[in-house]
Amino acid sequence: SSTEQSGFTVVVLGPPGVGKTSLISQFMTSEYVAYEAGSIDRDEERTISVLLDGEESTLNFIDPSRDEVDLDETIVDAYLVVFSTNDREAFEVSIETLFQLRNELGTDKTVILVANKIDLARKREIGIEEARAAAHQYDCKYAETSAALNHHVDELLVGILKQIRLHMENR
Ligand code: GDP
Numbered sequence: 466s467s468t469e470q471s472g473f474t475v476v477v478l479g480p481p482g483v484g485k486t487s488l489i490s491q492f493m494t495s496e497y498v499a500y501e502a503g504s505i506d507r508d509e510e511r512t513i514s515v516l517l518d519g520e521e522s523t524l525n526f527i528d529p530s531r532d533e534v535d536l537d538e539t540i541v542d543a544y545l546v547v548f549s550t551n552d553r554e555a556f557e558v559s560i561e562t563l564f565q566l567r568n569e570l571g572t573d574k575t576v577i578l579v580a581n582k583i584d585l586a587r588k589r590e591i592g593i594e595e596a597r598a599a600a601h602q603y604d605c606k607y608a609e610t611s612a613a614l615n616h617h618v619d620e621l622l623v624g625i626l627k628q629i630r631l632h633m634e635n636r
Contacts, residue, residue, distance in 0.1 A: 472523040473629050474540050479547035480558045481530065484581040487612035488547065488621075489526045495619050517626050524626065542629045543575035546605070550580045551588040556596070563603040575628040576605040579621065584611040 477485045489511050492498075499514040499521055511526045527534055544566055548559040559578060566572050578600040580591065593609065600607035606628060610617045 471520075472525065473542040473626075474525045474527060475543045475545060475625060476536065476541050477526055477528045477545045477547060478559075478562050479545075479579075480555050483547045483549040483552065483555050484610075484612045485528050485545075485547050486531075488545075488579070488581060488610065488618065489528065491612050491615050491618040492524075492526065492622050495622050497619060497622060515622065515626055517623060522626055522630075524622075538570060538572060541572075541574060542632075543577065543625055544572070545577050545579050545625070547579045547581055548591070549582040549585075550591050550596075550609075551582055551585045553590045556591045556599075560599055563599065563605060567603045575625070575632050576603065577621070577625060577628065578603075578605045578607050580607070580609045581612055583609045583616070584614050 477489060479485050493511060493513055495513075495515075497515050497517060499516040512523060513526075514521055514523050527536075529536055546559045546562050546566070548555040550556075563576065563578065566576055578596065580593075580596050583589070596609075597607050606624060608617065608621045608624060610621055612618060
């Protein structure tokens with residue numbers, strides 16, 4: 466079959482230790498991944514091909530804290546803003562990032578607030594209502610994941626691609 470292949474760039478933001486690297490490496494092994502397109506130059510740059518609704522899309526994940534990339538907003542299709550649910554400071558950093566993206570950069574692109582480490586339930590400091598309200602305030606989607614246990618990571622991957630496609634249709 467002839468597949469019209471589209472490629473998207475997803476920037477993963479968040480302070481050190483919240484699980485960005487773990488999430489990206491779990492994306493690589495998702496059942497939705499048709500193939501790993503392989504890293505370009507650097508190990509940290511991760512590109513995969515995702516098959517969803519009969520259509521294949523390439524997703525390139527960039528972690529600006531590791532990858533030396535020139536973050537030109539025009540090449541970005543979606544932002545993941547990651548915090549860990551056991552770390553209030555990380556949550557506050559993520560709220561600041563949402564503010565920067567929406568109010569300072571003024572982007573209308575897909576932004577997903579990701580609450581990671583939900584497996585650490587007894588150490589949880591940020592409840593679902595509070596986090597969801599913050600996401601809503603900044604017109605973002607909200608996802609809860611455990612990269613360690615690979616919980617809801619596939620759903621997040623699919624959600625990213627769905628949101629990017631929706632955004633493109635609505636333009
Ligand atoms: P990064 O600095 O944001 O890239 O974070 P890493 O992916 O390197 O993860 C930091 C630490 O948190 C590592 O020890 C991971 O194993 C751990 N970690 C990442 N995700 C989870 C998770 O969902 N649950 C738990 N319990 N630990 C996690």
